[in-house]
Amino acid sequence: MKGENLHSVFILLFLTIALFFLEYQDAERYAALFAFDAEAVLSGEVWRVVTYQFTQSGQGWFSFPRAIVLFFTLLLLYIMGSAVEETWGTRRFLTLFAISTITTAAAASLLGIALLGSYFVNFSLLFVYAAMFPQQTFYIFAMIPVRIQWIAWVAAVLLVAGVFAGGAANTAALAGSIASYLYFVLLRARAIAPVPAPRSQEEESERGIDSIAIRNAARFVAVKKAIATRSEPDIDRLTKQFERDTVQGVNVCPPADYKPENNDGYCIRCEGFSECSARYLAMNRPAPRPVADGAAVAET
Numbered sequence: 263m264k265g266e267n268l269h270s271v272f273i274l275l276f277l278t279i280a281l282f283f284l285e286y287q288d289a290e291r292y293a294a295l296f297a298f299d300a301e302a303v304l305s306g307e308v309w310r311v312v313t314y315q316f317t318q319s320g321q322g323w324f325s326f327p328r329a330i331v332l333f334f335t336l337l338l339l340y341i342m343g344s345a346v347e348e349t350w351g352t353r354r355f356l357t358l359f360a361i362s363t364i365t366t367a368a369a370a371s372l373l374g375i376a377l378l379g380s381y382f383v384n385f386s387l388l389f390v391y392a393a394m395f396p397q398q399t400f401y402i403f404a405m406i407p408v409r410i411q412w413i414a415w416v417a418a419v420l421l422v423a424g425v426f427a428g429g430a431a432n433t434a435a436l437a438g439s440i441a442s443y444l445y446f447v448l449l450r451a452r453a454i455a456p457v458p459a460p461r462s463q464e465e466e467s468e469r470g471i472d473s474i475a476i477r478n479a480a481r482f483v484a485v486k487k488a489i490a491t492r493s494e495p496d497i498d499r500l501t502k503q504f505e506r507d508t509v510q511g512v513n514v515c516p517p518a519d520y521k522p523e524n525n526d527g528y529c530i531r532c533e534g535f536s537e538c539s540a541r542y543l544a545m546n547r548p549a550p551r552p553v554a555d556g557a558a559v560a561e562t
Contacts, residue, residue, distance in 0.1 A: 266351050266352060266353075267347055267348050267351055267352055268352040269344075269347070269352075270347065270352045270355060270356055271339065271340065271343035271344050271347050271355070274339060274343065274359070275336060275339060275340060277316055278316050278318075278332070278335060278336060278339065278380075279332075279336070281296065281313065281316040281317075282316075282318050282328070282332050284296075285317060285318060285328070286328060292317070293317075293378055296309070296310060296313035296314060296316070296317070296378075297310065297313075297314050297317075297376050297377060297378040298310045298311065298313075298314035298367050298370055298376060298377035298378070299376050300367075300370070300371040300374075303367075311363065311364065311367050312363055314367070314377045314378050314379070315363055315379075315380055315381065315382050315383075316380065317378045317379055317380060318331040318332045318335060318380070335380055335383055338383055338384075338387075338388070339383050339387070342383075342387050342388065342391040343355070343383075343387060345391060345394070345395065345479065346358070346387065346390060346391055346394065348479065349394065349475075349476055349479075350449070354449065357445065358386070358387070358390065358442050358445055358446070359382055361438075361441050361442045361445050362381070362382045362385075362386035362387075362438040362439065362441065362442040363382055363438065365437055365438040365440075365441035365442070366381055366382075366434045366435055366437060366438030367434075368437075369433065369434040369437035369438065370430075370431070370434040373430045373433060373434060375430045375431060375434070377431060377434060379431065379435070381434075381435040381438055381439075382438070382442075384417065384435075385417060385418075385421055385435055385436075385438070385439040386438055386439045386442040386443070387442075388410075388413070388414050388417055389414050389417075389418065389439055389442075389443050390442065390443060390446045391410065391414075392410045392411050392413070392414035393414075393443070393446060394446075394476065395410060395476070395480050396409070396410065396411045397409065397480060398410045398480050398483065399484070400413065401487065401491075421435060421436055421439070422436065474530075474531065474535075475530045475531045478522065478529075478530035478531075478535050479522070479530050481500065481503070481504075481539065482522040482523070482530060482539070484496070484500060485500055485539055485542065485543060488500055488543070489543070489546045492548045494547070494548065497543050497547055500539070500543060501540050501543050501544070503536075504536040504537070504539045504540035504543070505536075505540050507536040508536045508537045508540065509533045509534065509536070509537070512532075512533045512534040512537065513534070514534035514537050514538050514541075515534070515538065517538075517541060517542070517545060520538050520539070520541075520542045522535070
């Protein structure tokens with residue numbers, strides 16, 4: 263399923279920020295100009311089919327300041343959107359965005375309601391990302407580890423509860439989420455379904471590389487998190503994983519060349535990724551700090 267990554271997620275990030283300033287200046291005028299309204303779209307204001315997704319109003323059961331909503335929207339969009347686009351390629355990622363956005367708008371049109379909310383990030387993208395990277399762990403308040411699967415389940419329960427509570431907007435968002443998730447299921451089925459013609463050795467190798475790349479990309483995020491938080495238990499756990507998966511006899515790059523975050527994605531597909539990552543963790547492990555009684559503790 264790998265495709266060319268043109269980093270379209272940065273365009274979505276830019277639109278989110280740009281429209282935030284418009285919304286912050288005059289929320290009522292913003293809603294009048296950019297909310298989805300079927301009659302306005304039919305009269306020629308076609309931008310509303312997309313722009314309703316970029317609000318930071320914090321509407322719903324929980325209300326937060328717009329700046330805080332913007333921060334978490336940008337954070338989630340960057341983390342999840344970048345990972346999905348890197349794995350799928352830009353065309354499929356934008357197709358996911360279009361399916362979610364248009365289906366949600368179509369459902370709202372049938373229900374006769376207006377829409378204003380970032381449903382793609384909060385539901386569609388979240389569900390797809392959780393299915394692609396189920397072991398990914400987020401740290402709430404930089405302390406509490408929560409797997410993305412559980413975050414997705416909580417979001418799904420709140421969304422369905424909103425539907426049963428009579429929220430028409432929740433119904434439209436659910437329709438968009440289901441449609442986009444079905445698209446993900448279709449792509450995954452196509453990737454693993456057998457085909458009549460035998461695959462060449464190169465094609466089989468490429469499929470194996472993609473699955474390894476997905477695993478390594480998730481591990482790379484965990485490595486950066488462990489180093490940033492100076493968490494010795496996480497560093498030890500990851501080091502053991504990498505040492506167990508090390509492929510013997512592979513030529514590896516010099517330590518300074520450890521760069522899985524590069525756009526070409528070469529490192530996360532390399533057989534030496536585990537060995538390089540273990541070496542990187544060892545080089546960046548928090549140095550012990552001497553104390554008065556002669557013992558040593560790790561720096562924090």
